Amino acid sequence: MSIAIVWSSPNKNGLTASAKNQIKEGIEKTGTKVEEIHLNELKLEHCRACGNGWGVCKTKGECIIKDDFADTYKKLVDADGIVFVTAVYWHDLTEQMKAFLDRLRRCESGHNGYLADKKCFLTACAGGTGKGAIECLHNLEETLSHMNMTACDRIPVIRFNKEYTLPALKTAGGVFADAIKES
């Protein structure tokens, strides 16, 4: 069994990375393999809205852009569960997370449906005022729901709550892995 952690922040030692590390530790404690995917390190272009807007992906289930998208997509299909961890920018997902999910949604909802019913765990990390973490989680869940993916939980990590949410994420990672094992 393996769980993919898709995360996005340019900071390898920031709040988002800390949240990701806690969840990863919790998952690994259950003996589950983790496939870590750091979107900021990958070559991922934006959707070009080809084919008059509907895209070749609607008929072929593949994106025409040759970059790291196809490999990353396959890793998510192969995973038993998926954790999304994003920094909060402008009350929303990072640009890298948005770009990746835009293309994933087109291939998935238009054609493939490989990720339907996949269990997910969502975390948004807002190190500023903390405002926008909830909107970010909402936007993420909306996008996932277009692919019929299921959110088991959504956790906002902000400056005010990080002392208690970061340790809790380790427990949450373990609970998430156990839930997937049982299902």
Ligand SMILES: Cc1cc2nc3c(=O)[nH]c(=O)nc-3n(C[C@H](O)[C@H](O)[C@H](O)COP(=O)(O)O)c2cc1C
């Ligand atoms: C472009 C940009 C937009 C941001 N927007 C928000 C925001 O809407 N709300 C918030 O609380 N923090 C905001 N922040 C702060 C980040 O959420 C904060 O830096 C957070 O710690 C990001 O995770 P990191 O530590 O991994 O960089 C923003 C930061 C940047 C760079």
